Amino acid sequence: MSNDRRMWFGTYLARLRRATGRSQRQLAERLCALSGLDSVTRHEISRWERGARVPDAWLATLAQALGVPTGGLEAAAAYARGETDTAPGGPSPSLAELLPPGDPLAPLRGRSGRRVGAETVGHLAARVHGLRLADDVLAGGDLIGPAFRELGAAIRLYRETSHTEDVGSALLAQIGELAQIAGWIASDAGRHEQAERAYTTGISAARQAGDGPLVAHLAGSLGYQLSNTGREREGLGLALAAVEEAGAGAPAKARALFLDRVAWAHTRAGEAPPAVRALGAAHDALSADDGAEAPQWAYWVSRAELEVMDARVFTELARPLHAVPLLTDVLARYDATHAREVALYRSWLAVALADANEPEQAAAEARLVLTASADVASERTTERSRVVLRRLRGFEDVPEVRDLLNEHGRLLAG
Structure with a gap:
């Protein structure tokens, strides 16, 4: 049984559970109540969601507890066991399974296609x-x-x-x-x-x-992920390497993007002064745009997007007086169809408002984040929802915050 497929099943199951609003402990209690057994614990649900095992004997009861068709869960389990190559309603097989063995970029010898x-x-x-x-x-x-x-x-x-x-x-x-x-x-x-x-x-x-700028874009993208997943020093190294790889002659939008990632990597590494310097360098790079054609992949880089990163950095550095006006202005003119980004940006605004000792406003923004996140299949928005709720725990005596935590605190229990 492929570990990637079990992990896929775990992600699929976790998504179904979150859609019901239940924590892992609450789902375990529901399964015990439906089955009349006491053999399922929160730790067992966690094993399933981590991909450690597939709960074959519990599929019918799980479907009942989650309010989904039994056939859907059975098909997902069959995919996880390797009995089918089709993943129902979820991601495809991993890249390793999709690519040829060996070097995936090596041309076939004597190809005649x-x-x-x-x-x-x-x-x-x-x-x-x-x-x-x-x-x-x-x-x-x-x-x-x-x-x-x-x-x-x-x-x-x-x-x-x-x-x-x-x-x-x-x-x-x-x-x-x-x-x-x-x-x-x-x-x-x-x-x-x-x-x-x-x-x-x-x-x-x-x-x-x-393509040097593209190499830098890929390295910077990987560095950004590492910075956000507990590998801050590696992330910073890749972000800095991306700037060097691209060189001073890189298109202005690309260079601004790479410097913005350096700012974030320094922030995640707890290095405030170089983070702020990198923000300034990113703005300078964009201002130096001489009209030369930028790579198509940099189409979204703009002054507004740089301001979002400014605000995120200032939020992480606990400087809400800088962060709140920037985020408020950007959100007022941001395309509402970009639901994931709007939810993410509001999550930083909620934290910045909490840092500014404005818990009522923070709770209002947090409620918008949670509402939007429920309809977005993004692990980033889910994790940011948890970050916001954890930050608001210090204001439980405020009625708006207390109500929010009572309604959504289950996200922290899972």
Whole structure:
């Protein structure tokens, strides 16, 4: 039984549980009540959700407790056991299962497949950018399957067709771009190992394509994930390496993005002065834009997005007087269809308001975060919801906060 598939089942089960509003302990109690047995504990639910085991004997009772069809859970369990290659309603197999054995970017010897040219590269580029645009309005849990299917198909296209050297380099660059957005999507879905494999595959493709800014984008993306998952020093090292890799001649938007990631990495490492300096350098880089064409993957980098990072850094550094006005202004004009980003940005605003000793306003923002997060299949928004609730625990004597914690405190129990 594949460990990745068991982990997928665990993520799938955890998502169903959270949709009911139950903690792991509450689900265990419900299963015991339905079965008349006392053999299920919170620790057992945790094992299932970590992918340590698949609860075959409990599938029917679980379906009843979660209010879902038994067939759906049975199909998910069959996928986890390796009895089917189709993952119902969830992510596709991991990148390792989608790619050829050995070096996934090594062309096949003596390949005699169909010849492809610039038109094929153009079609692939359009699909890659379409996936980026989809990520603006959908979350990782919704997109991880299509993203990794596209990545596997792009690598097979490169390996199994014939093409000129220039077309081959262009295909490798598109594989690198696709690996970056697939890694980002996997990270958002909480599939960090899968994201790391995608990023490293993309780095290899971008290096072979000779695309320095893209190598830096991939390295910086991986560094950003590491900074957010307890590997702060590694994350900082990659963020700094990305700036060096790109060089001073990188397009202004790309350089601003890389410096913003350096600021965040310093923040996560507890280094305030260099974090603030990096924020200033990012703004300077964007201001120096001479109109040269930026990479398509940097389409979203703007003054407003840099201000969001400013506010996040100031929030993490407990400087709410800087953070609150920035976030309030950005949210007032942010595209509401970008539900995940709006929820994330409001989560930092809620924390900043709590730091500013404005618990009533913080609770109001937190309620908006929790409402939005319930409809977004993003592990990042779920974790930020927990961060906000933990921060508000110090204000339990405030009625608005107390009501919020009573209604949503189960998120902390899970």
